[in-house]
Structure formats: C-alpha cells, structure tokens
Amino acid sequence: MKKVFLAVLLVLTLSVFAFKPVTLVDDLGRIVTFDKEVGRIVVAAPAISDFIVKLGAKEKVVGVTNFDSYITDVEKIGNMVPLNVEKIISLNPDVVLLTGGFQEGEISKLEKFGIKAFVLNATTLNEVFRDLSLVGVILGKDKTAQDYAQKLRTRMLNIAKNTFSWKEKPRVIYLSAYGSVSQMWTCGTGSYLNEIIAYAGGINITAPYTGNNGWFAIGPEFVVKENPDIILVPAYYPGDKGAYNLIMNAEQFKDVKAVKEGKVFIIDGNKASLPNTGLINLLGEINKLFSENK
Known part of the structure; x- marks a missing residue:
C-alpha cells in the first residue's frame, strides 16, 4: 500500500512540475499568462474552433457559440455579442478565445469575473499561421501546430511560385x-x-x-x-x-x-x-x- 501511495504521489508531483507558466501576446497586443495547463476552453469566435479541431484537441472545448459549425456537440453559450457571461462562468473555463473588432468590448466583462480572455484577430495569411501556432501553445501542442502551420505556408508559397511564370x-x-x-x-x-x-x-x-x-x-x-x-x-x-x-x-x-x-x-x-x-x-x-x- 505504501508503494502504491508513493507511486501516486510521484505521478502527481511530476504532473505539477511538468507544466511551465507560459506568457503570450494576443492579437490586441495584450500580455496573457497561463499559470496552469489549459483543460477547459470556451470558443467565442467560430473561426478559432477550426484550429482546435485540426490540432486534435476538441475534447478541451466545453462551450461554443450558436454559430459554430466546427464543434457542435458541446454546450452552447449563445451569441457572439453580447456574450452570455453567466453561462460562460457556469462552464468554469480556463480561457475564453475570442476575436477582435466587435468582440473587444466583451473582454472587460469576462475579466471582471476573473475569466482569462485571449484574442485572435488575423488579418493576413501569416497572422493566420501565427494564430494557429499560438493556439498550439495554449493547447500544449506547440510542435504539432508549428508543423501544420509550416505545411500550410509551404502550400501557399508553392501556389504563388507557380503563378510567377x-x-x-x-x-x-x-x-x-x-x-x-x-x-x-x-x-x-x-x-x-x-x-x-x-x-x-x-x-x-x-x-x-x-x-x-x-x-x-x-x-x-x-x-x-x-x-x-x-x-x-x-x-x-x-x-x-x-x-x-x-x-x-x-x-x-x-x-x-x-x-x-x-x-x-x-x-x-x-x-x-x-x-x-x-x-x-x-x-x-x-x-x-x-x-x-x-
């Protein structure tokens, strides 16, 4: 029994020290620190769900808007604006992913209740690749995201090269x-x-x-x-x-x-x-x- 207890304690200890806090800059230039592993995500902008699905981390999503066509089998939080903050609180997310522009005013509403918000608002193809990589870091899938982003970038450049002639x-x-x-x-x-x-x-x-x-x-x-x-x-x-x-x-x-x-x-x-x-x-x-x- 003592050996079993020590083994469990070792696993728990390693899991605690396995995660290193990560500080990222979102697309609004906000500095956001993740002090623990992200296990529960609310996606308030449907476009972002595509990244999560492609990176194989759909199981971390606990809520999406009514307009999400990428992830449809989790709790619905309603409209993109205004966000149903009460519903989001009930889902106890580690982070809410949202976009800029018309959703920027929602950030302060979330932070008022201690809910972490991270904004992805790509306007160029390179920013799309960057956002894919950022989501990968948040999900703990850095390498997978970087490899996928590079694959997409290579395809883009190959198409462009073929048109030069x-x-x-x-x-x-x-x-x-x-x-x-x-x-x-x-x-x-x-x-x-x-x-x-x-x-x-x-x-x-x-x-x-x-x-x-x-x-x-x-x-x-x-x-x-x-x-x-x-x-x-x-x-x-x-x-x-x-x-x-x-x-x-x-x-x-x-x-x-x-x-x-x-x-x-x-x-x-x-x-x-x-x-x-x-x-x-x-x-x-x-x-x-x-x-x-x-």
Whole structure:
C-alpha cells in the first residue's frame, strides 16, 4: 500500500512540475499568462474552433457559440455579442478565445469575473499561421501546430511560385452585394483576401485602396471604370446565388468584360470570411479558377 501511495504521489508531483507558466501576446497586443495547463476552453469566435479541431484537441472545448459549425456537440453559450457571461462562468473555463473588432468590448466583462480572455484577430495569411501556432501553445501542442502551420505556408508559397511564370494575369475584383449594386463591399490592402487573389495569380484591382481590416465599400461606377476580367462573389450556402444574380443582372454592368464573357464566379463566402486554415483551401480553389480562365 505504501508503494502504491508513493507511486501516486510521484505521478502527481511530476504532473505539477511538468507544466511551465507560459506568457503570450494576443492579437490586441495584450500580455496573457497561463499559470496552469489549459483543460477547459470556451470558443467565442467560430473561426478559432477550426484550429482546435485540426490540432486534435476538441475534447478541451466545453462551450461554443450558436454559430459554430466546427464543434457542435458541446454546450452552447449563445451569441457572439453580447456574450452570455453567466453561462460562460457556469462552464468554469480556463480561457475564453475570442476575436477582435466587435468582440473587444466583451473582454472587460469576462475579466471582471476573473475569466482569462485571449484574442485572435488575423488579418493576413501569416497572422493566420501565427494564430494557429499560438493556439498550439495554449493547447500544449506547440510542435504539432508549428508543423501544420509550416505545411500550410509551404502550400501557399508553392501556389504563388507557380503563378510567377504567367505572362498575363487576370484583373480581378471581389464583390459582396446585398439587395442592390449601389453599394458593394470589396477587399484591398490589409485584407487576407487581397493576398489570396495575388498569390492565386490574379491582379486585385482594389489593391491600391484599403479600409477597416482592408475592407471598404464601392459603387458600381468603380467597377464599370476598371472593367475587370474576373469578378468573384460569395455564396454562403448550397444554391446561394444572391450576389451572383445581382451582378449578372445589373444594368450598370451589362458592358463589363467579366459579365459579358461569363466570368463572374462564386466562391465559398464562409471560407472567405473566416481567418483560419480554410483560407489555404480557398487559395487553391481560386488559383485553379484563375488557371482555367487566364
């Protein structure tokens, strides 16, 4: 019995000393220290769940928002904003992972109750790789995350290298339109979608401009003036042709080259709006599309 007790005590002692406190800087520049191993996570931004699933640590997640499509079999905490702090407290998380922008105001609400918050808010592909690595550190899967991030980075660079030899590159614009084309959203410098278009072999005609996280609104006059070769539009569910039909049927665009030549293409709007590993798959899909329509 004494030997059994000593063996158990040794295991417990080793487990205590096996963890070394980790201090990280999140995407808001906040310094966050993890004094103990993270075993219970609430994910308040669905894009982050992708990292956790890819790193094989889904079992550590105890709560997600109602909008999470990556992890669906754990407790739901409700909306992304405002966060249901009472529900989160009941789940006793070691950390809540959330994004910047509209969720920044939620951080102080969590910290008021002693709940650790860590923000991941990638706006570039390299920041996506960095966030994947940060999640790996939080999960205790540093090496796995670093290797996976390097694999994704290598795939990205290989696609980009293959487009260097293209003599002609299509002039491209991304247009997100709802209800009418009087105001559409597009991506410029500072957005990961602008990077994807460039790495995929296209010339983003809105690259010289920028806005909040690289996104800004434009009118139909800009599109007519620039006369793109290819227009990319988002779809968010099977059969979604809302933006596509608006662009194709807009009287203002009847003489735009991409419309006349049938080169308005639907891309996955969910992948395009979530800064996680799905962006590299989207890069491959857009690269193939450009290759076939140069």
